[in-house]
Amino acid sequence: MSRMSKYLAILSLGAAGGSIYLIPYIRYVFYDWQLEALGITNTQLGTLSTAYAIGCMLLYIPGGMIADRLSTKKCIMASLLATTVLTVILSFVSGYTITLGIWFLFAFSTTFVFWGSLMKTIRMIATEEEQGFMFGLYYLGNGVTGAIVNSVALQLSEMGIDGTAKFGICVLTYAASTFVAAILVYIFVKERLYVDTTIKINEFKMDQVKGVLKNPTVWVFSLIIFSAYTVGYSGGTMFTPYLTEVVGITPEESGALSIIRTYIFYLLAPVSGFIADKLFRSTSRWFMILFTILALLYFGVLAIPSTASVTLVSYYTLLPGLFGLALYGIMFSIASETRIPAVVMGTAVGIASVIGYSPDFFMWTLFGTWLDKFGGEGYTYVFIYLGVVSVVGIFASFYIRRRAVAAQKMDVLE
Numbered sequence: 001m002s003r004m005s006k007y008l009a010i011l012s013l014g015a016a017g018g019s020i021y022l023i024p025y026i027r028y029v030f031y032d033w034q035l036e037a038l039g040i041t042n043t044q045l046g047t048l049s050t051a052y053a054i055g056c057m058l059l060y061i062p063g064g065m066i067a068d069r070l071s072t073k074k075c076i077m078a079s080l081l082a083t084t085v086l087t088v089i090l091s092f093v094s095g096y097t098i099t100l101g102i103w104f105l106f107a108f109s110t111t112f113v114f115w116g117s118l119m120k121t122i123r124m125i126a127t128e129e130e131q132g133f134m135f136g137l138y139y140l141g142n143g144v145t146g147a148i149v150n151s152v153a154l155q156l157s158e159m160g161i162d163g164t165a166k167f168g169i170c171v172l173t174y175a176a177s178t179f180v181a182a183i184l185v186y187i188f189v190k191e192r193l194y195v196d197t198t199i200k201i202n203e204f205k206m207d208q209v210k211g212v213l214k215n216p217t218v219w220v221f222s223l224i225i226f227s228a229y230t231v232g233y234s235g236g237t238m239f240t241p242y243l244t245e246v247v248g249i250t251p252e253e254s255g256a257l258s259i260i261r262t263y264i265f266y267l268l269a270p271v272s273g274f275i276a277d278k279l280f281r282s283t284s285r286w287f288m289i290l291f292t293i294l295a296l297l298y299f300g301v302l303a304i305p306s307t308a309s310v311t312l313v314s315y316y317t318l319l320p321g322l323f324g325l326a327l328y329g330i331m332f333s334i335a336s337e338t339r340i341p342a343v344v345m346g347t348a349v350g351i352a353s354v355i356g357y358s359p360d361f362f363m364w365t366l367f368g369t370w371l372d373k374f375g376g377e378g379y380t381y382v383f384i385y386l387g388v389v390s391v392v393g394i395f396a397s398f399y400i401r402r403r404a405v406a407a408q409k410m411d412v413l414e
Contacts, residue, residue: 005190006125010134012184014141016076017118019149019177023087024052024106029150030170033157037167040096048103053361055107057354064116064350068343072117072124073189079114080182087175091168115353116346119332123345124194128336132283135333136273143266149177212347217338220399221348224287225331225356227393231294231320232328234359235386236261238367238379239317246376247313257314261321268322269329276330283334284401288394290327294320295390301383334397337404 027034027045035045067075086109090102126134153173160166212218239261243254276286297320304313332349340348366385370378 005188006134007137008188009125009190010122010137011141012181012188013076013118013122014138015145015184016080016178016181017138018142018145019174019181020080020083020110020114022146022149022177023083023090023171023174024049024103024110026170026174029154030157030167033163033167033170036163037094038096038099039094040099044096044100048100051100051104052107055104056111056357057361059107059112060115060353061347061350063112063114064346064348064353067113067116067120067346070113070117071191072121072346073185073191075113075117076121076185076189077182079109079112079117080178080185082109084175084178084182087171087178091171091175094164116349119335119349120342120345121189121194122332123335124342126333126336129281130273130277131333131336132273132276132286132330133270134273135330136269136271139266139269139329143263143269145177145181147263149173212340212344212351215340217400217403218340218348218351219355220396221335221338221340222352222355223396224334224393224400225352226358227291227389227396228287228327228331229356230359230363230389231291231298231386231393232324232326232331234363235382235389236320236324238382238386239320241371242379242382243314243317246379247310249310249314253314257318261318261324265322265325266329268326272326273330273333276333282337282401282404283330284337284397284404287327287334287397288401290323291390291393291397293323294327295387295394297323298383298387298390302380334400337400339404 027049031045034040035042038045040048083106086102086105090099093099093102122134122138123131153170156173157166157169160169237258240254240258243249243257244251272286272290276283280286280289297316301316304316332352335345335348338348367378367382370381372378374381
């Protein structure tokens with residue numbers, strides 16, 4: 001297998017992941033147009049997101065188990081095509097009830113067998129020595145795809161005469177992106193690229209789930225995903241309101257910095273993966289360093305004097321984004337060090353995702369409560385929380401590293 005073939009396969013998967021999640025989160029970019037086009041309220045829009053999140057959480061584990069029994073390529077393509085169909089239907093409907101139903105169905109088309117199959121396929125394409133780089137390359141393709149599709153949608157929306165028409169154009173652009181991604185996966189993702197060609201789709205047995213659940217490494221792996229998602233991606237967005245409410249810069253300036261923290265630094269994900277693979281030769285070692293840096297940065301916010309330069313503080317907030325995306329962009333690559341068998345990778349990813357993405361259920365309510373109760377002082381509790389979670393990530397990564405070293409010694413003895 002050629003290295004270029006593997007790169008094209010990973011980038012195709014990046015296009016798949018980068019396009020399929022645009023539609024459930026379309027409010028991030030086209031919030032007002034969505035309200036107008038669908039004829040719903042802000043509360044109802046929030047309920048759509050809740051319904052989608054609940055559906056995803058219910059489907060991660062059973063979807064991962066099913067993905068372990070089927071062809072991962074076919075699961076990914078079926079998910080992309082189903083999302084395309086649902087997205088086209090959405091462009092022709094309005095009203096809360098039918099939209100709520102479509103959003104719940106998006107959980108099936110974008111998560112059910114898609115997520116576990118996606119992560120498992122990346123792992124099977126990459127060798128043990130290039131897991132970090134390949135996952136970083138995936139997230140690079142993911143971020144670039146999202147940026148390109150949203151830019152195209154925004155440009156094409158200028159043809160619309162009102163918000164409803166503009167929203168419809170954006171939705172159809174999203175549908176085209178998932179359809180194109182399905183074609184790319186069909187062309188470039190080949191099972192001959194899989195490193196372990198001995199894995200057969202019928203090897204997974206239901207009784208293996210018990211072994212996955214009893215494996216403590218699976219739960220520590222889940223804890224690492226929880227920590228990486230919290231401090232590497234999600235929690236860092238709190239710097240946006242912090243800069244306007246506490247530091248005192250304009251929303252436009254804070255928004256520009258947010259774009260850099262949230263999207264531009266994705267370009268460095270492959271670099272982070274290269275560092276893990278080639279410099280440290282261990283993702284867990286690199287994670288221990290990244291979590292340590294993030295802990296110092298989040299706790300460090302509390303030590304910033306009130307007389308500090310506004311410009312200096314603003315640039316300081318870019319650092320958690322830099323190291324956070326270096327962590328988040330390759331977080332699933334640590335699976336190779338856990339020694340979780342690839343044949344049950346879909347199931348393990350399902351479990352890790354339920355735990356890893358659970359902050360979406362409670363963290364924002366927790367942060368909002370602190371800010372409502374304490375005002376600007378509430379950010380002290382926010383950054384302490386993020387610092388503590390970073391420390392949890394350090395210990396979890398150390399545990400995985402210790403287990404990996406022990407396993408390597410056993411291999412040598414055998």
